[in-house]
Amino acid sequence: MKNNLTPDGFGSCPRPISDFDTIQLAHGSGGKLSRDLVNRLFVAAFGNPALNKLDDQALVDIAGRRLAFTTDSFVVDPIFFPGGDIGDLAVNGTINDICMSGARPLYLSAGFILEEGLPLDDLHKIVLSMQRAAEKASVTIVTGDTKVVNKGQADKLFINTAGIGLVEHDFTIAADNVHPGDAIILSGTLGDHGMAVLSRREGLAFESPIVSDTAALHELVALILKKSGNAANAMRDPTRGGLAATLNEWAESSRVGIRIFEEHIPVKPPVTGACEILGIDPLYVANEGKLVAAVAREAAEAVLSAMRAHPLGRDAAIIGEAVADKPGMVTMQTRIGGWRIVDMPVGEQLPRIC
Amino acid sequence: MRYLDEYRDPVLARKILDEIRAATTRPWVIMEICGGQTHAIIKNAIDQLLPDMLELVHGPGCPVCVTPLELIDRAIAIAALPDVIFTSFGDMLRVPGSRRDLFVVKSLGGDVRIVYSPLDAVRIARENPHRKVVFFGVGFETTAPTTAMAVRQAKAEGLDNFFMLVSHVLVPPAMTALLESPDNRVQAYLAAGHVCTVTGWKPYEPIAEKYRVPIVVTGFEPVDLLDGILAAVKQLEKGQARVENKYARVVKRDGNLKAQQLVNEVFTVTDRKWRGLGEIARSGLCLKPEYAAFDAETFFDVTDIEVEEPPQCISGLVLQGRKKPTDCPAFGKQCTPHSPLGATMVSGEGACAAYYRYQRGNDDSGKQHDKDART
Numbered sequence: 001m002k003n004n005l006t007p008d009g010f011g012s013c014p015r016p017i018s019d020f021d022t023i024q025l026a027h028g029s030g031g032k033l034s035r036d037l038v039n040r041l042f043v044a045a046f047g048n049p050a051l052n053k054l055d056d057q058a059l060v061d062i063a064g065r066r067l068a069f070t071t072d073s074f075v076v077d078p079i080f081f082p083g084g085d086i087g088d089l090a091v092n093g094t095i096n097d098i099c100m101s102g103a104r105p106l107y108l109s110a111g112f113i114l115e116e117g118l119p120l121d122d123l124h125k126i127v128l129s130m131q132r133a134a135e136k137a138s139v140t141i142v143t144g145d146t147k148v149v150n151k152g153q154a155d156k157l158f159i160n161t162a163g164i165g166l167v168e169h170d171f172t173i174a175a176d177n178v179h180p181g182d183a184i185i186l187s188g189t190l191g192d193h194g195m196a197v198l199s200r201r202e203g204l205a206f207e208s209p210i211v212s213d214t215a216a217l218h219e220l221v222a223l224i225l226k227k228s229g230n231a232a233n234a235m236r237d238p239t240r241g242g243l244a245a246t247l248n249e250w251a252e253s254s255r256v257g258i259r260i261f262e263e264h265i266p267v268k269p270p271v272t273g274a275c276e277i278l279g280i281d282p283l284y285v286a287n288e289g290k291l292v293a294a295v296a297r298e299a300a301e302a303v304l305s306a307m308r309a310h311p312l313g314r315d316a317a318i319i320g321e322a323v324a325d326k327p328g329m330v331t332m333q334t335r336i337g338g339w340r341i342v343d344m345p346v347g348e349q350l351p352r353i354c
Numbered sequence: 355m356r357y358l359d360e361y362r363d364p365v366l367a368r369k370i371l372d373e374i375r376a377a378t379t380r381p382w383v384i385m386e387i388c389g390g391q392t393h394a395i396i397k398n399a400i401d402q403l404l405p406d407m408l409e410l411v412h413g414p415g416c417p418v419c420v421t422p423l424e425l426i427d428r429a430i431a432i433a434a435l436p437d438v439i440f441t442s443f444g445d446m447l448r449v450p451g452s453r454r455d456l457f458v459v460k461s462l463g464g465d466v467r468i469v470y471s472p473l474d475a476v477r478i479a480r481e482n483p484h485r486k487v488v489f490f491g492v493g494f495e496t497t498a499p500t501t502a503m504a505v506r507q508a509k510a511e512g513l514d515n516f517f518m519l520v521s522h523v524l525v526p527p528a529m530t531a532l533l534e535s536p537d538n539r540v541q542a543y544l545a546a547g548h549v550c551t552v553t554g555w556k557p558y559e560p561i562a563e564k565y566r567v568p569i570v571v572t573g574f575e576p577v578d579l580l581d582g583i584l585a586a587v588k589q590l591e592k593g594q595a596r597v598e599n600k601y602a603r604v605v606k607r608d609g610n611l612k613a614q615q616l617v618n619e620v621f622t623v624t625d626r627k628w629r630g631l632g633e634i635a636r637s638g639l640c641l642k643p644e645y646a647a648f649d650a651e652t653f654f655d656v657t658d659i660e661v662e663e664p665p666q667c668i669s670g671l672v673l674q675g676r677k678k679p680t681d682c683p684a685f686g687k688q689c690t691p692h693s694p695l696g697a698t699m700v701s702g703e704g705a706c707a708a709y710y711r712y713q714r715g716n717d718d719s720g721k722q723h724d725k726d727a728r729t
Binding site: 202336341343346 | 461712
């Protein structure tokens with residue numbers, strides 16, 4: 001047989017699959033499909049000024065007070081993982097969504113969807129860990145709900161939460177409020193939670209185990225507000241979709257470019273190793289005890305030192321800056337000196353990570 | 355981290371870059387075969403730092419990209435059958451078939467599972483004796499030993515519900531086919547380090563000699579890639595054409611004999627169609643007659659495969675190193691990783707996906723930022 005290369009053109013490419021008739025896992029990835037779903041379906045139906053901002057929490061005014069209001073659902077698999085479980089993850093995650101607006105978290109709800117056959121011991125452990133996490137952060141779980149479904153109609157248990165906090169400042173901290181010149185500060189190492197869950201799920205063992213970073217960040221936020229005055233322009237805990245998704249959302253909503261520097265981004269060696277093995281970029285991996293803040297340049301150093309003095313901000317670093325150039329785009333200088341794009345995550349790498 | 359940090363050392367990388375700049379006196383076109391290397395080059399922005407006279411073109415070493423559309427459609431049809439558990443490496447799930455992809459099959463109720471090893475598929479077959487378990491055996495010489503191991507294991511256990519949809523391809527025949535093409539631009543190859551781990555570099559020696567091309571066995575980290583490029587440039591400048599190993603910490607001349615033996619026990623060499631390249635003689639692997647019972651293609655008599663092939667996509671030319679992804683009018687417009695026209699936009703190793711993810715609209719930013727960083 002003669003070797004016969006296709007002379008020109010290609011001629012074997014299929015037509016695009018751009019729209020889906022059914023929900024795909026990637027609709028829950030925190031990436032582009034999630035955003036499309038939220039915008040085209042939920043915002044289209046429910047749209048209002050509080051929702052349309054698409055921050056992790058809505059800010060609403062009630063009787064002259066400004067409240068931060070949020071909801072979250074937790075479907076992590078496995079329900080127990082190194083460094084935490086679905087219970088403290090739910091409490092901490094909800095607290096973090098509230099406090100990223102600068103609000104003081106106060107009250108939570110907890111709804112449980114339980115699969116028939118779930119060991120009561122497991123549920124007990126999870127409830128106790130929720131109680132401890134709430135107590136540690138001085139929030140109160142004031143209402144709840146329980147539903148049980150047939151075996152196979154849920155996986156062990158899912159938790160839905162809501163949370164309310166009080167906004168005690170009058171400046172703007174929001175995804176659309178990043179300004180050119182702002183320093184981008186990351187509170188610590190990337191990827192610990194996602195890789196802890198994934199390496200447990202995939203049965204990967206490392207010399208030093210990877211432990212989830214699940215933690216409530218309200219104290220760190222309070223420190224940032226105290227040090228920066230009104231200089232903190234945006235804050236976010238980069239969960240699903242990781243740092244890459246957060247920075248892309250900021251770049252787009254604030255119409256700024258964001259430039260980060262690979263050599264300044266802290267990642268623990270075992271996380272780097274696990275990411276290498278599984279072919280995953282730590283920039284896209286979920287964190288559950290980290291925050292990223294856009295802070296006016298002149299306040300950045302003071303904020304950084306204050307963060308480093310707190311145990312949850314020990315590894316904090318200025319990893320980049322917002323610029324006027326290339327609005328909507330996140331770029332990163334690689335270790336060897338070239339520049340590349342850091343894109344919005346596409347597809348679903350890690351389902352059920354939180 | 356050992357074996358990682360030293361190959362990402364920026365100081366060493368800059369030193370090699372200086373050597374490359376000093377060694378390059380004429381324009382040269384170098385092809386990295388492997389899609390993993392393409393991604394590493396674009397992700398680390400190595401291409402931006404090379405002298406203008408050096409052009410890197412991206413080779414066909416992306417298994418997902420060269421798997422024929424007919425076979426993807428066949429996989430999708432098999433995966434949709436009610437008693438089948440279809441297993442695959444994750445990359446293949448998002449490759450569009452003529453009408454849908456494997457993720458869509460999954461969301462419609464098909465039992466499609468991502469596995470990290472073909473042996474996981476054998477385990478699933480063992481645990482589900484009443485279901486038919488199919489593994490999509492895709493890849494180059496690198497993954498062939500593990501698929502061979504899975505088939506052998508299934509035979510040893512007497513499993514009659516395990517099947518393999520085989521689309522293994524071999525690198526050296528594709529390199530030869532590219533060099534024989536009248537439109538060839540490639541003057542030197544960076545050979546894929548991982549493939550050479552299995553095969554060694556002996557099979558490349560006759561190619562280097564016959565076609566007078568330097569072939570440098572190259573790794574995947576920035577320092578590895580720069581080392582490989584430097585070696586290729588030095589050979590080109592001196593008019594040499596030999597096989598050189600710059601991935602010595604992993605690759606030996608004879609490769610992994612045990613793995614080769616395993617592959618030879620289960621597979622035999624066959625002609626194969628490459629998506630984007632066409633038919634290439636003796637360029638693939640298929641199951642030997644004594645393992646034919648495990649062949650999914652013959653067991654599942656799926657007949658209603660109608661391949662639809664619209665013409666906009668130029669990934670065939672990209673895979674041959676004749677066009678850059680950004681030369682395609684559909685790039686970043688009709689064709690994105692979110693709604694890919696061709697497999698090169700899907701795969702973790704596809705050149706179009708690498709350009710989209712890391713360099714889209716970023717053409718001038720490197721130099722601009724470099725200037726900023728210095729001031």
